[in-house]
Amino acid sequence: MNRKQKKTLIRIIVSGVLLIAARLCPFEGWLSLAAYAVPYVVIGWDVLWKAARNIAHGQVFDENFLMSLATVGAFATGEYPEAVAVMLFYQIGELFQSCAVGKSRKSIAALMDIRPDYANIEKDGQLVQVDPEEIAVGDTIVVKPGEKIPLDGIVIEGKSTIDTSALTGESVPRTVYEDSDVISGCINQSGLIKVRVTKPFGESTVAKILDLVENASSKKAKAENFIAKFARIYTPVVVISALLLAIVPPLVTGGDWWDWLHRALIFLVISCPCALVISVPLSFFGGIGGASRSGILVKGGNYLEALAAAEIIVFDKTGTLTKGVFNVTAIHPDEISESRLIELAAYAESYSVHPIAKSIIEAYGMDIDNERISSSQELSGKGVKAVIDGLEVCAGNDKLMDEIGVSWHPCHHIGTTVHVAVDGKYAGHIVISDQVKETSAQAISDLKARGISKTVMLTGDAKETGEGVAKQLGIDRAYTQLLPADKVEKVEGLLSEKTPKGRLVFVGDGINDAPVLSRADIGIAMGAMGSDAAIEAADIVLMDDDPRKIAKAIDISRKTLRIVRQNIVFALGVKLVVLLLGALGMANMWEAVFADVGVSVIAIINAMRAMRISNDKQ
Amino acid sequence: MKKVFKLEDLDCANCAQKMEDAVKKLEGVEDCTISFMSQKMTLTAAEDRFDEIVKKAVKLCRKIEPDCVIVVE
Numbered sequence: 001m002n003r004k005q006k007k008t009l010i011r012i013i014v015s016g017v018l019l020i021a022a023r024l025c026p027f028e029g030w031l032s033l034a035a036y037a038v039p040y041v042v043i044g045w046d047v048l049w050k051a052a053r054n055i056a057h058g059q060v061f062d063e064n065f066l067m068s069l070a071t072v073g074a075f076a077t078g079e080y081p082e083a084v085a086v087m088l089f090y091q092i093g094e095l096f097q098s099c100a101v102g103k104s105r106k107s108i109a110a111l112m113d114i115r116p117d118y119a120n121i122e123k124d125g126q127l128v129q130v131d132p133e134e135i136a137v138g139d140t141i142v143v144k145p146g147e148k149i150p151l152d153g154i155v156i157e158g159k160s161t162i163d164t165s166a167l168t169g170e171s172v173p174r175t176v177y178e179d180s181d182v183i184s185g186c187i188n189q190s191g192l193i194k195v196r197v198t199k200p201f202g203e204s205t206v207a208k209i210l211d212l213v214e215n216a217s218s219k220k221a222k223a224e225n226f227i228a229k230f231a232r233i234y235t236p237v238v239v240i241s242a243l244l245l246a247i248v249p250p251l252v253t254g255g256d257w258w259d260w261l262h263r264a265l266i267f268l269v270i271s272c273p274c275a276l277v278i279s280v281p282l283s284f285f286g287g288i289g290g291a292s293r294s295g296i297l298v299k300g301g302n303y304l305e306a307l308a309a310a311e312i313i314v315f316d317k318t319g320t321l322t323k324g325v326f327n328v329t330a331i332h333p334d335e336i337s338e339s340r341l342i343e344l345a346a347y348a349e350s351y352s353v354h355p356i357a358k359s360i361i362e363a364y365g366m367d368i369d370n371e372r373i374s375s376s377q378e379l380s381g382k383g384v385k386a387v388i389d390g391l392e393v394c395a396g397n398d399k400l401m402d403e404i405g406v407s408w409h410p411c412h413h414i415g416t417t418v419h420v421a422v423d424g425k426y427a428g429h430i431v432i433s434d435q436v437k438e439t440s441a442q443a444i445s446d447l448k449a450r451g452i453s454k455t456v457m458l459t460g461d462a463k464e465t466g467e468g469v470a471k472q473l474g475i476d477r478a479y480t481q482l483l484p485a486d487k488v489e490k491v492e493g494l495l496s497e498k499t500p501k502g503r504l505v506f507v508g509d510g511i512n513d514a515p516v517l518s519r520a521d522i523g524i525a526m527g528a529m530g531s532d533a534a535i536e537a538a539d540i541v542l543m544d545d546d547p548r549k550i551a552k553a554i555d556i557s558r559k560t561l562r563i564v565r566q567n568i569v570f571a572l573g574v575k576l577v578v579l580l581l582g583a584l585g586m587a588n589m590w591e592a593v594f595a596d597v598g599v600s601v602i603a604i605i606n607a608m609r610a611m612r613i614s615n616d617k618q
Numbered sequence: 619m620k621k622v623f624k625l626e627d628l629d630c631a632n633c634a635q636k637m638e639d640a641v642k643k644l645e646g647v648e649d650c651t652i653s654f655m656s657q658k659m660t661l662t663a664a665e666d667r668f669d670e671i672v673k674k675a676v677k678l679c680r681k682i683e684p685d686c687v688i689v690v691e
Contacts (some may be wrong), residue, residue, distance in 0.1 A: 231632060231635055278654070285656070
């Protein structure tokens with residue numbers, strides 16, 4: 001509690017004691033009024049003062065003014081204890097609200113406690129602590145065990161394990177050594193490392209994430225805007241109804257003026273829409289905060305809300321469902337040994353910079369002796385032709401084999417096939433494929449379990465490769481051999497297929513798919529550790545590479561919306577019932593106080609649940 | 619131009635909503651969101667009149683919720 005809250009607490013206690021004392025005193029008439037006026041002023045002077053001040057500013061439907069009117073009215077109708085109690089409970093409710101909101105603000109701030117306080121830099125042989133913002137690109141910083149890595153960079157000395165959980169939600173630490181990239185916000189666990197800084201603090205991962213999370217609350221969800229609109233009309237409607245209630249029935253029926261005034265006052269006590277105005281944004285704030293703890297960054301309440309209605313999920317293949325790293329997955333020699341085939345292929349491809357060539361050289365694993373290659377020629381779109389140890393080796397696709405007149409046979413393995421011919425004779429083939437992530441199949445079945453009606457995969461790969469992967473993962477539909485521009489077209493086609501309320505989600509790795517990410521209803525970029533493009537273009541960013549996080553994000557979204565809906569129904573329901581009972585003369589001031597303050601408190605407690613995200617479903 | 623301002627002592631969510639509505643109606647303001655949870659105001663307004671608009675917004679908010687201070691550096 002801060003000072004202001006403590007002061008309010010003392011006033012509440014003093015006023016409460018005085019209220020009990022007043023009830024115990026056997027005063028009558030004016031003396032009784034005076035006895036109750038003391039606790040009333042103790043607890044309500046600031047509300048009265050604010051009411052007067054705001055009226056002077058032309059704020060008629062101000063909450064302070066309405067409270068003052070209701071309680072002064074209660075005094076006028078002779079309900080002295082009720083008047084004090086209404087004010088007292090109002091203040092208790094306000095105090096509770098401010099504590100609860102303060103607490104959730106703090107716990108979300110703690111969730112995002114990734115901002116580094118200092119960086120160690122070596123100066124004249126001594127380590128000094130400086131502000132991370134003062135460090136320039138190219139500087140060398142020292143990160144000791146237990147410290148936060150303050151800036152993005154590359155390890156130049158030392159070996160350690162780092163805890164990335166604050167950023168990714170991943171609890172298994174990552175091992176880093178020389179030449180490993182490290183990301184700011186992670187915690188260095190075991191060893192001392194020296195890091196060469198690659199980005200200034202303003203552009204570092206930590207600064208970007210903090211900026212994103214802090215700005216998330218400015219993009220409001222539809223539910224928040226609905227509540228805002230509702231709040232705008234709710235107070236005037238209730239106040240005008242109160243006025244009519246006080247005047248019309250006694251005029252028409254000739255009833256008791258005091259009785260109807262009493263009923264009108266009950267309306268005034270319930271006239272603040274606070275429970276909704278606080279609890280709905282609090283739920284979204286909590287949901288976004290809890291999600292970021294799991295390594296899911298949501299750029300705004302609107303996206304969190306929309307995700308609950310996900311209907312079609314479109315995946316980019318490479319880097320999203322697959323690792324995006326090409327590996328040799330099969331070696332099928334004809335008449336020569338496996339090692340001889342890969343050796344010849346590696347030598348033939350050794351001058352090529354193509355990713356496929358690189359993966360073959362990597363699979364060979366030994367140093368290339370350039371002396372053995374007497375000539376090498378790259379045939380664009382077909383392969384390479386080289387002379388190795390005097391043998392003419394051709395490595396490439398079926399077109400190349402046809403061109404040199406070598407009969408080849410296709411492979412049953414999924415992937416890109418590189419055929420090899422030696423001196424015009426077929427020597428076998430090597431299959432290179434991108435490996436599917438271990439978690440992809442689980443991710444798709446998780447999504448189906450959550451009622452996603454359609455999963456689609458888009459890829460630039462060949463038909464067999466793409467469809468093979470889709471089948472393996474249980475994806476409903478695959479579109480293959482697409483150019484980047486075709487992807488936008490396909491997504492537009494899919495957008496017209498969904499139901500009006502459903503949402504289309506596109507998941508990509510942020511490389512080359514920025515236009516698609518922005519065209520989809522919700523763009524999710526994954527594996528964003530260090531990728532600026534992904535953070536810029538997407539609406540939701542998954543910090544690690546795990547596609548299962550999509551289902552988790554949907555869970556968080558649905559939970560948040562469930563809480564929001566519960567609060568709206570509960571708060572409005574209770575308020576309407578008490579208003580109705582009040583109008584019929586069946587509710588008293590105490591019930592009105594509950595409908596106002598009690599409902600707020602319960603709604604806030606419920607809203608705070610949105611923050612808690614279980615991590616056990618991994 | 620878009621700028622984020624910190625709000626101090628913003629105690630009432632309903633007031634935040636009222637302030638947002640009022641600032642949105644100011645001439646020259648393209649968009650304004652006030653987040654009660656993060657205690658921040660994001661204001662988008664015409665570049666050439668930005669300072670003038672900020673001054674007006676500050677004045678307006680003081681009228682609605684005198685306890686709340688918009689921190690203008």
